[in-house]
Amino acid sequence: MTKAFSADQWDERETWSRDRLAAFQTEALRRQLAYVEANSAWYRARFEVAGFRAADFRGPADLARLPLTTKQDHLAALEAAPPWGTALACAPSAVRRVHFSSGTTSRPTPDAWTAADLARWADLYARAAYSQGAREGDVFQCLFSYPWFVGGLGATAAFERIGCAVIPGGSGDTERQIETLFAYGTTAIMATPSFAAHLAEVAQRMGRDLRKSKVRHIGVGGEPGAGVPATRARLEDLWGAKVYDCYGSLEFQPIAWDCAAQAGGHLMEDFAFAEVIDPETGAAVPDGTPGMLVLTHLDKQAFPLVRWATGDVVVRDSRPCACGRTHARLPGGVLGRADDMIVIRGVNLFPTAVEDVVRAMPGLADEYRIILDDSVRDPATGFPTGIHLQVEAVGEAPPDIGHRLADTIRTKLLVRAIVEVLPPMTLERFTHKAKRLVKR
Numbered sequence: 001m002t003k004a005f006s007a008d009q010w011d012e013r014e015t016w017s018r019d020r021l022a023a024f025q026t027e028a029l030r031r032q033l034a035y036v037e038a039n040s041a042w043y044r045a046r047f048e049v050a051g052f053r054a055a056d057f058r059g060p061a062d063l064a065r066l067p068l069t070t071k072q073d074h075l076a077a078l079e080a081a082p083p084w085g086t087a088l089a090c091a092p093s094a095v096r097r098v099h100f101s102s103g104t105t106s107r108p109t110p111d112a113w114t115a116a117d118l119a120r121w122a123d124l125y126a127r128a129a130y131s132q133g134a135r136e137g138d139v140f141q142c143l144f145s146y147p148w149f150v151g152g153l154g155a156t157a158a159f160e161r162i163g164c165a166v167i168p169g170g171s172g173d174t175e176r177q178i179e180t181l182f183a184y185g186t187t188a189i190m191a192t193p194s195f196a197a198h199l200a201e202v203a204q205r206m207g208r209d210l211r212k213s214k215v216r217h218i219g220v221g222g223e224p225g226a227g228v229p230a231t232r233a234r235l236e237d238l239w240g241a242k243v244y245d246c247y248g249s250l251e252f253q254p255i256a257w258d259c260a261a262q263a264g265g266h267l268m269e270d271f272a273f274a275e276v277i278d279p280e281t282g283a284a285v286p287d288g289t290p291g292m293l294v295l296t297h298l299d300k301q302a303f304p305l306v307r308w309a310t311g312d313v314v315v316r317d318s319r320p321c322a323c324g325r326t327h328a329r330l331p332g333g334v335l336g337r338a339d340d341m342i343v344i345r346g347v348n349l350f351p352t353a354v355e356d357v358v359r360a361m362p363g364l365a366d367e368y369r370i371i372l373d374d375s376v377r378d379p380a381t382g383f384p385t386g387i388h389l390q391v392e393a394v395g396e397a398p399p400d401i402g403h404r405l406a407d408t409i410r411t412k413l414l415v416r417a418i419v420e421v422l423p424p425m426t427l428e429r430f431t432h433k434a435k436r437l438v439k440r
């Protein structure tokens with residue numbers, strides 16, 4: 001059912017003045033912190049240790065008195081009383097949905113939603129998709145994974161709410177997905193950037209040209225992608241469609257989605273209060289400076305989080321957007337994971353920076369691996385002195401392409417690279433979440 005506030009805007013909150021938004025956030029934080037204190041035994045104990053009482057909350061500056069909540073903290077709270085732990089802030093009978101983390105860094109952790117949480121989530125996703133141009137009558141093929149993963153059902157609910165026909169394709173059956181999108185005139189898809197690239201590769205092998213499909217709107221999420229300019233340009237060229245970055249996590253659905261202006265995803269500032277901090281010192285950093293994103297729910301019942309350390313490094317820009325929305329943006333999307341950051345002789349390097357160089361170079365496929373192994377490690381200290389990079393040639397790649405790539409990386413990223421150019425289709429393709437940094 002459509003609920004557009006105006007032709008361009010789903011919800012009047014999207015263009016509130018910054019002052020009005022700030023006043024709303026203070027009130028919402030006061031209400032949410034009181035709810036958390038009353039209903040989460042785990043947070044109540046943490047508040048007590050910090051000498052914090054929700055009743056004394058005066059404004060967002062008071063949040064800094066509370067410790068960060070890390071994934072490890074969350075895991076410990078869950079293990080203290082499985083399966084929900086002491087952090088669930090609603091009755092277990094009020095839970096209406098459970099999703100799980102992919103478990104790439106630890107065992108899978110759950111997150112839960114009440115009926116109100118689910119409705120809010122669907123509305124925020126719909127708001128974001130609407131801001132990208134999705135409208136009633138679109139045919140939406142959802143290419144996010146459905147089992148366990150948080151993206152598939154969320155996107156489904158959003159596009160249904162806007163008034164689209166939804167085809168729940170999931171993240172497998174690549175050839176059938178391609179046949180389906182031509183047969184049913186799919187106009188919008190969502191997928192991981194890896195799967196969107198993989199679909200294009202397979203379509204070419206099938207002799208189908210995705211640019212001749214009706215797909216005009218591609219939302220990508222689940223991994224950095226559309227925030228990397230070369231990746232976005234490559235995907236837009238392969239599909240002949242606009243590519244929008246959709247950043248969320250299991251714990252926060254959604255965090256920041258691109259609008260039609262593609263000028264950095266808008267934070268959902270009426271849903272989560274955002275801080276950007278120096279991950280080493282914990283101090284707030286100003287707009288324009290990279291730092292770790294820390295989020296506090298303003299409106300979540302089942303698993304509310306206070307000062308959640310996302311581990312994602314971002315740059316915030318609170319200036320108005322060309323689209324007229326006032327919520328701050330994250331230009332470039334997620335720059336990297338605070339723990340994926342490789343430090344090489346004092347230079348900070350994220351895999352996404354390497355990706356930008358690889359994908360901008362003609363003659364190379366999209367796939368790559370960054371390997372930190374003994375070939376690029378100082379034997380005395382064990383620290384990396386460069387990166388070992390595997391890429392794939394496509395078509396008539398010039399014989400010196402490896403050297404040229406290494407030169408470009410040294411010039412642009414100030415890092416030494418040992419480049420290995422492999423034959424086409426050697427590296428594993430990912431249809432869900434890509435893992436391109438390998439430490440041996």
Ligand SMILES: [Zn+2]
Binds near residue numbers: 259323325
């Ligand atoms: Zn905008």
